[in-house]
Amino acid sequence: MIKIDRVELRRVELPLVHRFQTSSHESRALEHILVTLTSSDGAVGWGEIASASGPYYSAETVDSCWAVAGSFLAPIVLGASWEHPSELAADMAKVRGNHFARAGFDAAAWALWSEQSGVPLAEALGGDRNRVEAGVSLGIEPTVDDLLEQVALRVADGYRRVKLKIAPGWDVTPVRAVRVAFPDLPLHVDANGAYPADEITVFRQLDELGLLMIEQPYAPRALVAHAALQAVLDTPLCLDESVEEVDDLTTALRLEAGRILNIKVSRMGGLTPAVRAHDLARSHSMPVWCGGMHEFGIGRAANVALSSLPGFTLPSDVSGSAKYYARDITTAPIVCTGGWVDVPTVPGLGYTPDVPFLTENTLTHQAIP
Ligand code: OSB
Numbered sequence: 567m568i569k570i571d572r573v574e575l576r577r578v579e580l581p582l583v584h585r586f587q588t589s590s591h592e593s594r595a596l597e598h599i600l601v602t603l604t605s606s607d608g609a610v611g612w613g614e615i616a617s618a619s620g621p622y623y624s625a626e627t628v629d630s631c632w633a634v635a636g637s638f639l640a641p642i643v644l645g646a647s648w649e650h651p652s653e654l655a656a657d658m659a660k661v662r663g664n665h666f667a668r669a670g671f672d673a674a675a676w677a678l679w680s681e682q683s684g685v686p687l688a689e690a691l692g693g694d695r696n697r698v699e700a701g702v703s704l705g706i707e708p709t710v711d712d713l714l715e716q717v718a719l720r721v722a723d724g725y726r727r728v729k730l731k732i733a734p735g736w737d738v739t740p741v742r743a744v745r746v747a748f749p750d751l752p753l754h755v756d757a758n759g760a761y762p763a764d765e766i767t768v769f770r771q772l773d774e775l776g777l778l779m780i781e782q783p784y785a786p787r788a789l790v791a792h793a794a795l796q797a798v799l800d801t802p803l804c805l806d807e808s809v810e811e812v813d814d815l816t817t818a819l820r821l822e823a824g825r826i827l828n829i830k831v832s833r834m835g836g837l838t839p840a841v842r843a844h845d846l847a848r849s850h851s852m853p854v855w856c857g858g859m860h861e862f863g864i865g866r867a868a869n870v871a872l873s874s875l876p877g878f879t880l881p882s883d884v885s886g887s888a889k890y891y892a893r894d895i896t897t898a899p900i901v902c903t904g905g906w907v908d909v910p911t912v913p914g915l916g917y918t919p920d921v922p923f924l925t926e927n928t929l930t931h932q933a934i935p
């Protein structure tokens with residue numbers, strides 16, 4: 567039985583090596599919240615709340631996560647006894663929404679439990695691979711030439727799948743230019759829901775470019791519109807923002823609103839629901855991959871472990887730390903070689919937080935109680 571005696575929250579800021587722009591917002595530095603759970607017998611688990619600062623990708627913000635973590639999640643975790651992290655996830659599920667905040671606690675519980683059980687996190691989750699294929703996600707650039715330069719840089723790094731952010735006014739022209747310059751590159755696009763549900767022309771044009779998938783063309787709740795678009799395209803649609811709950815996936819499958827699922831630990835509310843989404847997708851032969859939120863090393867390590875599950879048959883957005891940060895918060899960075907990231911084989915997360923370095927970059931620290 568595990569009982570958590572102490573919860574620590576740290577708001578940590580790191581600068582990005584390269585600015586990142588999506589259809590909705592731009593980032594140059596990121597603040598994430600690290601969650602530390604300490605059990606009554608002294609075991610420690612780390613998790614990451616990888617919310618964006620503003621409510622543009624999801625409704626959550628760093629401030630909302632900080633408030634919910636301290637006022638609602640920490641009291642639940644401090645009052646619970648559990649044998650398996652899924653029991654703690656069930657306790658936390660009485661908090662509606664707030665998935666990024668919950669995900670940090672859930673992942674910390676998994677890290678602690680897998681370490682205590684002497685099992686690598688990947689194996690504890692049901693993973694069966696010792697390395698995972700990684701892609702990169704590239705933001706909107708000021709010019710097509712800047713974008714081509716970014717793609718060339720990442721291809722030279724060894725990445726073999728590239729995702730391009732699109733938005734109205736930045737779609738067919740830049741994507742076609744990348745396709746012409748890199749005819750054989752596995753390429754996909756992500757609109758982050760930026761198009762109105764009656765926009766079809768752009769997607770018919772993108773349909774000609776041999777893309778692996780078109781991610782989240784329409785608004786999160788527009789599942790019927792996604793189904794109508796999927797019916798007229800050859801390119802698979804991939805859902806991201808539309809699937810926050812496992813039940814959303816049930817709806818999407820019933821409506822045939824997409825053929826691929828991006829599973830994000832943060833968006834789903836933790837590793838526990840992420841594994842459930844994987845299992846459901848797999849039972850419907852729907853391929854999945856692991857999306858990212860520019861996680862620091864702690865959240866990234868959880869993403870790598872999750873990506874080792876058998877249904878993750880497409881490359882994940884689990885690029886090496888160097889794509890994002892000059893120095894990561896783990897003692898060893900996550901490394902991508904030739905497009906592959908190794909899955910740790912030691913008990914627990916397999917990466918150690920670099921406490922002195924992350925302390926230097928901590929804006930606020932709270933210990934409860
Ligand atoms: O939609 O996948 C997304 C980053 C911020 C907000 C939304 C998204 C993203 C990414 C980043 O694509 C992927 C990564 O972590 O490399």
Ligand code: MG
Nearest residue numbers: 756781782806
């Ligand atoms: Mg996305």
